Amino acid sequence: MPGPMKIRATLKGSYTDIRVLMSHPMETGLRKAQGKLVPAHFIENITVKVNGKTVVKAQTSQAISRNPVFAFRVKGGNKGDMVEIGWVDNKGESNKTEAAVA
Amino acid sequence: MDERRRVVLRGAGATGALAAALAAGLLKPERVLAATWDENAFRKKDVADALKIIGADDAVASKEVVLDVPEIAENGAVVPVEITSHVPGTTSIAVVIDKNPFPLTSRFDFMEGALPYVKLNVKMGQSSNIRVIAEAGGKHYVAMREVKVTIGGCGG
Numbered sequence: 001m002p003g004p005m006k007i008r009a010t011l012k013g014s015y016t017d018i019r020v021l022m023s024h025p026m027e028t029g030l031r032k033a034q035g036k037l038v039p040a041h042f043i044e045n046i047t048v049k050v051n052g053k054t055v056v057k058a059q060t061s062q063a064i065s066r067n068p069v070f071a072f073r074v075k076g077g078n079k080g081d082m083v084e085i086g087w088v089d090n091k092g093e094s095n096k097t098e099a100a101v102a
Numbered sequence: 103m104d105e106r107r108r109v110v111l112r113g114a115g116a117t118g119a120l121a122a123a124l125a126a127g128l129l130k131p132e133r134v135l136a137a138t139w140d141e142n143a144f145r146k147k148d149v150a151d152a153l154k155i156i157g158a159d160d161a162v163a164s165k166e167v168v169l170d171v172p173e174i175a176e177n178g179a180v181v182p183v184e185i186t187s188h189v190p191g192t193t194s195i196a197v198v199i200d201k202n203p204f205p206l207t208s209r210f211d212f213m214e215g216a217l218p219y220v221k222l223n224v225k226m227g228q229s230s231n232i233r234v235i236a237e238a239g240g241k242h243y244v245a246m247r248e249v250k251v252t253i254g255g256c257g258g
Contacts, residue, residue: 071221
């Protein structure tokens, strides 16, 4: 089950700083627990939208740290702009959340 | 008993047919499986192969690509990487860790409105070069830094 996800978007003059925290085990598929390989389980795709428009699309591997944290930047922006970030993992699980630019 | 055997055989046949189709190039995996996840590149174990697939084997070293990483990472499970591309018209940034089991870690595509900037945390199994490749106008620009890892992070 996908855990909580948090976005903080802040207007910084000429750009908007977007930070996101995701809850995900990001299992590499190479780690062993009790002598058995733990199956790979990691986020593969991330989409960042501002006011409904896609600005960043990311593809990620199992080498992203557990409970991933990312920062992105978009030009300009206004307080109240809606930032939506979603992810999909290799098992087809997904999560998304949104926050207003402060 | 017999019925189960049938199912197993049928399943094996179907998988075999798919593998054959893939091998023959009838199905392009990157299109069929997910247009959005470049499995072919992410599965490469050799850094040169991965770079070739993403078209970055001829990348030019550039100071316009700014890569900020720690010189020494005490914990390989969480190594912060911050990238800014000052190359005009940058449309994507890829992050490659040479000595990881699968060198390509991520690729970010920037659309209209986004700045070619990203900060992320990666896992490193051992000390390695990290290279970031920015793409602009069909050309690739690379910046590389070495990160020394005290405790490897591929154990999770």
